[in-house]
Amino acid sequence: MNSNSKPTYILGISCFYHDAAAALLRDGEIVAAAHEERFTRKKHDESFPQHAIAYCLQEAQIAIDDVAYIAFYDKPFLKFERILESFIQTWPFGYGQFLNAIPQWLKEKISIKSRIARLLNYKGPIYFAEHHVAHAASAFYASPFEKAALLTVDGIGEWATTSWGIGDTSSIIMRQEIRYPHSWGLLYSIVTHFLGFKTNSAEYKVMGLAPYGTPHYTAALRSLITTYADGSFKLHPSLTRYFFVMMFIERTLQKILGFPRREAESALEQHHKDLAASIQELTNERMVALATYVRAQSGCDALCLAGGVALNCVANYHILKEAGFDRVYIQPAAGDAGGALGAAWWVHHEVLKQPRVKPMAHSYWGPAYTNESVSELFHKQKIPFTTYDTEELLRKTAQYIDEGHVVGWFQGRMEWGPRALGNRSIIADARNAENWKRVNVKIKFRESFRPFAPSVLYDHSRDYFEFPTQSPYMLFIAPVIVDTIPAVTHVDYTARLQTVTRTDNALYYALIEAFYKHTGCAVIINTSFNVRGEPIVCSPEDALRTFLETDMDTLVIGNHVVEKKLCPHLVASAAAREQKQKIAATLD
Amino acid sequence: MQRMETLHNMRRHAYKSYMYLIGVLGWFNTRIVLSLIYWVLIPVFGILYVIRSRISAKKSHSMWVDHESPRTNSHELQF
Numbered sequence: 001m002n003s004n005s006k007p008t009y010i011l012g013i014s015c016f017y018h019d020a021a022a023a024l025l026r027d028g029e030i031v032a033a034a035h036e037e038r039f040t041r042k043k044h045d046e047s048f049p050q051h052a053i054a055y056c057l058q059e060a061q062i063a064i065d066d067v068a069y070i071a072f073y074d075k076p077f078l079k080f081e082r083i084l085e086s087f088i089q090t091w092p093f094g095y096g097q098f099l100n101a102i103p104q105w106l107k108e109k110i111s112i113k114s115r116i117a118r119l120l121n122y123k124g125p126i127y128f129a130e131h132h133v134a135h136a137a138s139a140f141y142a143s144p145f146e147k148a149a150l151l152t153v154d155g156i157g158e159w160a161t162t163s164w165g166i167g168d169t170s171s172i173i174m175r176q177e178i179r180y181p182h183s184w185g186l187l188y189s190i191v192t193h194f195l196g197f198k199t200n201s202a203e204y205k206v207m208g209l210a211p212y213g214t215p216h217y218t219a220a221l222r223s224l225i226t227t228y229a230d231g232s233f234k235l236h237p238s239l240t241r242y243f244f245v246m247m248f249i250e251r252t253l254q255k256i257l258g259f260p261r262r263e264a265e266s267a268l269e270q271h272h273k274d275l276a277a278s279i280q281e282l283t284n285e286r287m288v289a290l291a292t293y294v295r296a297q298s299g300c301d302a303l304c305l306a307g308g309v310a311l312n313c314v315a316n317y318h319i320l321k322e323a324g325f326d327r328v329y330i331q332p333a334a335g336d337a338g339g340a341l342g343a344a345w346w347v348h349h350e351v352l353k354q355p356r357v358k359p360m361a362h363s364y365w366g367p368a369y370t371n372e373s374v375s376e377l378f379h380k381q382k383i384p385f386t387t388y389d390t391e392e393l394l395r396k397t398a399q400y401i402d403e404g405h406v407v408g409w410f411q412g413r414m415e416w417g418p419r420a421l422g423n424r425s426i427i428a429d430a431r432n433a434e435n436w437k438r439v440n441v442k443i444k445f446r447e448s449f450r451p452f453a454p455s456v457l458y459d460h461s462r463d464y465f466e467f468p469t470q471s472p473y474m475l476f477i478a479p480v481i482v483d484t485i486p487a488v489t490h491v492d493y494t495a496r497l498q499t500v501t502r503t504d505n506a507l508y509y510a511l512i513e514a515f516y517k518h519t520g521c522a523v524i525i526n527t528s529f530n531v532r533g534e535p536i537v538c539s540p541e542d543a544l545r546t547f548l549e550t551d552m553d554t555l556v557i558g559n560h561v562v563e564k565k566l567c568p569h570l571v572a573s574a575a576a577r578e579q580k581q582k583i584a585a586t587l588d
Numbered sequence: 589m590q591r592m593e594t595l596h597n598m599r600r601h602a603y604k605s606y607m608y609l610i611g612v613l614g615w616f617n618t619r620i621v622l623s624l625i626y627w628v629l630i631p632v633f634g635i636l637y638v639i640r641s642r643i644s645a646k647k648s649h650s651m652w653v654d655h656e657s658p659r660t661n662s663h664e665l666q667f
Contacts, residue, residue: 087626088634098626099619163655174655182651232651 008352009066011056012344013116014073014134014336016109018044018200021337022052023365023416024060024067028348028357032059033365033416035337038538044201045535048119049340055367064120071347073339074131076112078158080105082180089181093245127351129343131157132307133174135334138342139304140167141349142360143329149298150174151291154307154335155185155200162232164294167304170349170356175297178232181240184286185309187225190239191279193246194253195272196262200308207314208450210280211492213273220256221278231293233286268449280314287315291323301326306342310334310475311418313496317477320469332363332417332473341416362504363421363473366414367538371558374540378560381544383570385562390507393559398514401429401524405553406443408529410543411507415536419474420528421498422455422508424536424543426552428525430454433486435525442551446532451496452525454488457512458499460522465497474498474526485523498526 012023015036023033032055037043039051057064083101087094108115113126129137135152150165150172161183165174189199192206226234238252250261262272291303303325305316311334320328331338348354371387378385388396400407406428415421426443428435430452440448453474456464464485467478478497480489488495502509516522528536529543531550537543540557547555547562548570555562613625 085637088630088637091630091634092627095626099622102622102625160655165655176652177655178651179653228650230650230652234651 006066008068008348009060009062010069010071010344010347011053011067012071012073012340012342012347013049013053014338014340014343015048016046016112017336018046019335019337020046020049020052021333021340022049022056023341023344024056025344025348026060028345028354030341030360030365032056033333033341034367034414035333035416035535037535038366038414041535041542043533043535048115050119053120059367064122067122068124069347069351070116070120070122070124070126071134071340071343072112072116072126072128073134073336073343075128075158076110078130080110082156082159086181090241090245093248097245127343127347129339129346130160130174131339132160132163132177133172133346134339134342135306136163136165136167136172136174136304136342137346137349138338139306139310139329139331139334140172141345141356142331142341143167143302143304144359145302145304145327145329147300148302148304148329149294149300149325150304150306151294152305152307153184153287153290153309155189156180156183161185162290162307164290164297166298166300170354172346172350182233182235184233184283185307187235187239188279188283188309188312190249190253191221191275194250194261195276196264196266198264203308204311205447205450206276207280207312208490209268209273209276210314211277211490211494212449213270213275213277215278215281216271216274217257217278218281221282223256224252225282227286227289231286231289231291268447280312283309283312284315284318287312288318288322291319291325295324303328305330306334306338308335313475313477314494316475317494320476327469330473330475331360332415332419332421332475334475335418337417363416363419364413364423364505365416368413369540369558371560374557374560377540377544378562381570383544383562384566385560387560390510390559393556393561394507394511394514395518396561397511397554397556398518400554401427401515402519404429404432404435406435406439406551408543408547408552408555408557409508409511410529410537410540410555410557412505414538417473419453419498420526420536421472421474422500422505422511422526424529424538425455425526426529427455427511427527428487429521430485430488430523430525431519431521435487438551439525439527444527444531445550451490452488452527453496453498454485454523455498455500455508455512455526457509457516457522458501460516461497461499464523465495467497467499470499470501471497472499472501472504484521487525488523 007026010025014021020036024031034052034055036049036052037045087098116126132152136150140150147168150167153162159179160177161180163174163177165172188203192203193199197205224236224239254260259271310330409425409427412423414424440446464482465478466481474496477494480493480495500509530536537546553564
């Protein structure tokens with residue numbers, strides 16, 4: 001730990017539920033962190049993150065023997081105990097799930113310690129953090145706060161579904177929790193399923209759909225929830241009794257809502273939108289109530305939020321506005337992937353009792369590629385391209401955006417967390433309303449209702465949005481106060497905001513600044529560089545493939561620019577694109 | 589008070605042992621064994637579960653419970 005000794009490496013791992021990931025610390029500082037899905041190209045991949053681990057070790061230029069500790073993001077035996085108890089609670093309706101789950105648990109999930117040791121050929125100590133402690137650690141140790149209240153809300157960990165505690169300098173103490181089966185994350189997922197979307201994956205679509213509806217069903221949904229003055233809540237036995245059996249839950253919801261579950265990919269009716277609006281309204285209300293309680297109990301004026309529900313940027317905005325905290329911090333990978341980082345930090349601070357080093361300054365902890373490797377790829381694939389110096393590249397790209405091009409922007413290290421924040425992004429002109437539909441349907445192959453997020457120069461943020469602070473990780477919405485950026489203005493006049501400073505991402509800042517100088521507009525569309533059903537691109541190969549298979553006009557990787565019109569022979573045919581679109585819908 | 593706590597812990601450990609018994613039997617991983625566990629053992633444990641729930645049930649005005657941590661003295665353990 002001191003300057004004379006070898007650095008201490010801690011590898012954090014999260015996997016076997018959804019969003020597997022790995023993160024590597026060197027003396028408490030992040031060296032690398034990445035989601036497994038980006039390497040395997042399987043969205044929300046839950047398998048053992050061997051590719052992400054290999055990348056982390058490669059980034060640090062070490063071998064597995066150099067890793068002093070491995071930290072896992074939950075306690076498997078506690079989780080297994082909860083699962084077994086759930087089968088008692090749901091008996092006799094969970095038989096099918098029992099036959100599926102138990103062999104899988106006994107074969108793969110219960111022996112995680114020996115499995116990690118075997119798969120990595122690792123002989124050192126392996127530690128297990130509690131799931132919500134890992135979440136809390138991932139937020140607090142990344143935050144700039146010396147002392148803060150911690151609130152974690154997700155679907156399920158071991159037993160806790162919601163918990164709060166206090167982080168003070170180098171330690172965190174969890175105080176209270178709400179336990180399974182009373183889970184707000186699971187309730188939101190149930191509604192997501194009822195609306196025909198994939199659970200543990202498409203909850204953000206429900207959030208995006210909500211502004212199209214009126215919350216007519218809040219009273220009906222309230223009949224399934226008991227709430228208490230201290231913000232805590234209890235789900236009705238008609239839901240908890242059948243948590244593993246969706247058929248029964250569907251019946252319960254159909255009975256109280258008066259319409260059946262929407263089939264995936266079928267038309268979205270007004271009542272579906274109203275249901276989305278209702279669950280979102282209840283979520284905003286509950287998250288504010290929980291945070292208000294934590295504010296009163298902790299006495300802290302800063303809050304660190306984590307867990308899957310902390311990715312709900314609408315609820316986050318309401319917390320910031322209404323719960324009484326002066327500052328709210330959310331780490332970019334607030335969901336389960338972030339548990340890898342949290343578990344590693346937990347070992348560093350709680351087990352090894354080491355002091356904090358510095359807060360997380362940005363979210364770019366994934367792999368980067370050199371200009372040489374990209375030009376080699378283009379030569380190999382016979383792709384015509386032009387190389388510019390950085391200043392000219394920025395000027396040229398700003399000009400392309402102004403001319404209406406949709407640009408694939410691939411730079412530097414890949415983002416950590418589910419959002420593309422300017423290094424693996426598709427960018428376009430926010431002033432052109434047509435871009436909303438064009439990018440959704442022709443490029444992302446996704447539902448046309450889904451909104452796009454704006455990236456704005458932080459210095460100009462208040463000219464467009466009513467938002468008091470920075471939002472570097474796109475985890476808050478903000479009211480839009482102008483009508484000049486329709487492509488990023490949702491129907492309720494809000495936007496999922498990313499503020500950009502030079503410190504966050506110098507090159508991306510310079511690009512938006514170049515666009516601002518060129519057009520007078522300091523806002524661009526920023527959506528993740530992927531198509532529906534696929535993870536965000538990781539390598540130049542992924543980016544090139546996505547570029548050629550969609551209607552994107554221009555691809556910028558490093559200092560190289562490829563224009564679609566100059567390589568028509570490589571563009572996928574309309575039939576191939578239609579096929580891709582169909583496949584994307586099934587994978588989503 | 590201490591005796592009550594000891595009894596509570598004993599009950600919890602007994603209950604946990606039953607749970608892990610299901611796990612151990614499940615190791616055999618055949619449909620017959622799994623079916624036997626599900627249709628015979630789980631209902632038996634279900635009765636214990638109901639008794640345990642009744643004993644610990646109390647009228648509450650909150651769903652918050654204290655976080656018990658660490659559950660064991662070793663961070664290396666998986667439970």
